[in-house]
Amino acid sequence: MAVDLSMPVLVVDDYNTMIRIIRNLLKQIGFQDIDDAADGSAALGKMRDKRYGLVISDWNMEPMTGYELLKEVRGDPGLAKTPFIMVTAESKTENVIAAKKAGVNNYIVKPFNAQTLQSKIEAVFAD
Amino acid sequence: MVTGNTKVFEDLVDFLKQKRENVTFIDIIRLAEIAASSLQSFFETFDATVYRELREIAGYIDSMRDQIGVLQVNEIKNSRIPAAGQELGAIVKATENATNTIMNCAEALMAADASDPVAYKALVDEKMMMIFEACSFQDITGQRIAKVVETLQHIEERVGRFANVMKAKDFEGFLTDSERDRAARKERLFLHGPSLDGQGVDQSTVDKMIENDDKGSQANIDKLFS
Numbered sequence: 001m002a003v004d005l006s007m008p009v010l011v012v013d014d015y016n017t018m019i020r021i022i023r024n025l026l027k028q029i030g031f032q033d034i035d036d037a038a039d040g041s042a043a044l045g046k047m048r049d050k051r052y053g054l055v056i057s058d059w060n061m062e063p064m065t066g067y068e069l070l071k072e073v074r075g076d077p078g079l080a081k082t083p084f085i086m087v088t089a090e091s092k093t094e095n096v097i098a099a100k101k102a103g104v105n106n107y108i109v110k111p112f113n114a115q116t117l118q119s120k121i122e123a124v125f126a127d
Numbered sequence: 128m129v130t131g132n133t134k135v136f137e138d139l140v141d142f143l144k145q146k147r148e149n150v151t152f153i154d155i156i157r158l159a160e161i162a163a164s165s166l167q168s169f170f171e172t173f174d175a176t177v178y179r180e181l182r183e184i185a186g187y188i189d190s191m192r193d194q195i196g197v198l199q200v201n202e203i204k205n206s207r208i209p210a211a212g213q214e215l216g217a218i219v220k221a222t223e224n225a226t227n228t229i230m231n232c233a234e235a236l237m238a239a240d241a242s243d244p245v246a247y248k249a250l251v252d253e254k255m256m257m258i259f260e261a262c263s264f265q266d267i268t269g270q271r272i273a274k275v276v277e278t279l280q281h282i283e284e285r286v287g288r289f290a291n292v293m294k295a296k297d298f299e300g301f302l303t304d305s306e307r308d309r310a311a312r313k314e315r316l317f318l319h320g321p322s323l324d325g326q327g328v329d330q331s332t333v334d335k336m337i338e339n340d341d342k343g344s345q346a347n348i349d350k351l352f353s
Contacts (some may be wrong), residue, residue: 017223017226017227017230020230021230024230024234024237025153028237030334057131059317060318060320065316066316067316068316070190080245088296089320089322090317090318090320090321091320091321091322091323091326091327091328091329091333092319092322092327092328093319093327093328093336096328096333096336096337097336098317099338100337104337105214107333107337108330108333109327109329109330109333110321112330116330118282125298
């Protein structure tokens with residue numbers, strides 16, 4: 001896997017259980033520096049304080065959704081190049097199109113397994 | 128019987144002018160009689176059709192009151208909906224507790240030292256038993272969900288019957304500003320929530336849409352709509 005496992009990863013989800021699941025899966029892959037945030041605005045604050053190598057975000061959160069976070073990140077010159085994976089139960093075609101237009105690097109539909117997460121992370125860093 | 132007409136009202140005015148300083152109880156009764164007689168003659172001039180229509184409206188209002196009673200609105204609002212809310216809250220809590228227990232077990236096993244096979248086996252057995260126990264939440268949540276579904280059916284039957292009897296047409300638009308704001312936010316931010324089986328796109332379709340980045344991706348996306 002051509003991924004730098006020492007890079008900090010930010011997991012954004014409003015459900016603590018999902019954060020815990022993704023955190024454990026990332027640890028299994030080999031990541032050690034994992035932070036989390038409960039919504040887009042909290043994530044944005046953390047991203048402006050610390051440089052993350054990867055953001056894995058849910059879509060449906062309040063007050064700021066993952067979609068809004070993605071657009072904020074892509075619109076901020078200091079954060080714009082941060083790899084961003086959307087992990088969400090939103091599986092309508094228009095969601096995928098909107099995320100892609102907003103600049104998402106990959107998109108995982110919930111429920112997902114460890115292999116899917118790993119392969120999408122690898123795909124993002126293989127580009 | 129005194130019949131009401133212009134003459135009656137003129138008499139009434141004269142009577143009041145004369146009696147301005149010394150009105151008795153008898154005078155008041157007399158006034159009431161004159162006024163009532165005047166109104167009676169006024170209503171007698173009503174067209175019979177209008178009277179019939181008013182009776183129909185009164186009957187409709189009576190019937191509507193009966194139908195609202197059948198709806199059992201107060202019982203639904205004060206008892207059934209709060210009870211369903213409590214059941215759903217209990218379901219969320221039970222699933223959360225079960226998930227936490229299962230994840231705690233999984234994390235303990237992942238972090239366990241496997242160098243001592245006997246101790247490791249004992250730990251695995253203990254954690255597996257805890258996982259089995261935690262999974263029993265599904266039986267209870269299934270029963271709770273059945274109660275919530277029953278409440279929804281109860282409401283559906285009554286509201287459906289009421290709408291049918293009243294020949295109600297759906298109100299278009301939003302009842303409140305906050306309802307409108309929530310709907311606008313959902314549309315603007317593509318908040319649909321989880322799709323049911325067969326709806327939405329699966330991971331392999333998503334992958335095709337994401338992978339075809341510089342190779343006519345819009346065309347591929349367009350295919351998904353055709």
